[in-house]
Amino acid sequence: MRWVIVVFALFAFMAVGSLAQLDTLPFLFVSKSVSDDYVVAGNSVEFTVTVYNYGQSPAMDVTVTDILVDGTTRTKRVEMLSFGESAVLKYTVIPKELGNYVVGVAEVTYALEKGKPATHRAYSNVIRESNAHFLGEKYDDESFRGVVSVVTRERYDRLHKRYVREIVAYSILCVIPALFPFFVYRAEQNQVELLIRRSKLNK
Structure with missing residues (x-):
């Protein structure tokens, strides 16, 4: 927030x-x-x-x-x-x-x-x-x-623990879309490498 x-x-x-x-x-x-x-x-x-x-x-x-x-x-x-x-x-x-x-x-x-x-x-x-x-x-x-x-101190600590959880959740939600293109790229690259290895074995 x-x-x-x-x-x-x-x-x-x-x-x-x-x-x-x-x-x-x-x-x-x-x-x-x-x-x-x-x-x-x-x-x-x-x-x-x-x-x-x-x-x-x-x-x-x-x-x-x-x-x-x-x-x-x-x-x-x-x-x-x-x-x-x-x-x-x-x-x-x-x-x-x-x-x-x-x-x-x-x-x-x-x-x-x-x-x-x-x-x-x-x-x-x-x-x-x-x-x-x-x-x-x-x-x-x-x-x-x-x-x-x-x-009170107990109430304050509980509130700040909640804020920490919210920050972690927001961070994860931001990181996933940012890393998605990288995972797609790696998957495509692995597929290409697999095809290259198969073509070498067939020779």
């Missing part, structure tokens, strides 16, 4: 970039991700907020703000974000209670010109939103959309 999400994100970035080239103003795209959808209670998990400027002009006085569930904030300030540049805010939290650790969207404020008020805003995605898109509209995504699942 992870590689499908990565491909989906790459296509989204390309589409956003092509649309932004038509606009002469700053065009900020904000992406928020988490290092793991599941975390053991008492362990740390890392969040990453990345701001890309796909517009044709720089964004000034850029401030990235992320408010945690306990009310504390994480911020990063950048004086200028030019076309093609990105700014990254990273931080870790340690959820201690089992259940869902609610994660909000990050907010970015910026100005169009230096010295002007930073009244323009952009917002990040909801974390694990791409998982919901992958599973389809009929799937109930309220159980995981916008949260990190805080679980």
